[in-house]
Amino acid sequence: MQEKAERAHKVHLNSGRYISAIESIVENPEWAFIYAPGAGSNIEDPFALSAAEKLAVHGIALIRFQFPFSERGSKSPDAEAVLLESWESIVNAFKDAAPRIVIGGRSLGGRIASSLIAKGQIVDALALFAYPLHPPGSPDRKRTEHFNTISIPTFFCSGTKDAFGSPAELESASSIITGSSLNLLEGAxxxxxxxxxxxxxxxxxxxxxxxxxxxKQLSI
Structure with missing residues (x-):
């Protein structure tokens, strides 16, 4: 088991802002997972902290960051253009962290990552935990209009009781992305x-x- 070690970074944006990132140090990682939290969390996202330890055991480095609104201590997310700029700057800063890069995150963090991919950002894979398919109670407002331009391996993982997307809705949405993998967490x-x-x-x-x-299956 590898010893836990981390390195803190400040990544500057074109707008003059900066965002914080923390990189888990893994010797000769095959993959680096760049992770953004949901709107209600920040760089100390508990799910990311738990993931970092488990990923490191398998030689996968995790790089977690937070958006400018979290840097300010605000609970209101930035405009989408700012969120996209943040993601683009982070990917450019850590594109050489490992031979293969997967980006994504939970809820808002993953949604913006998927939009970045749709706009042409080149990485190896996309991971969407608790993707907010639509606002609760508004199934007609689906956030899938960009899915048909995503062509990289994509991992979906959501609970079967997620108010932001039912299993049937997620199955339909994920099928838009060729070769995607939908994983459901019973009762979550x-x-x-x-x-x-x-x-x-x-x-x-x-x-x-x-x-x-x-x-690991992608690595074969």
């Missing part, structure tokens, strides 16, 4: 909580395990 909601059914740590472990297995 948008926050990967499963109530009395099972502990959140167990849900996280399942999600991370599925992701690791998927990356």
């Amino acid at each position: 909601d948008h926050g990967f909580r499963a109530g009395k059914l099972r502990a959140q740590a167990e849900v996280w472990e399942e999600a991370i395990g599925l992701f690791i297995a998927w990356l």
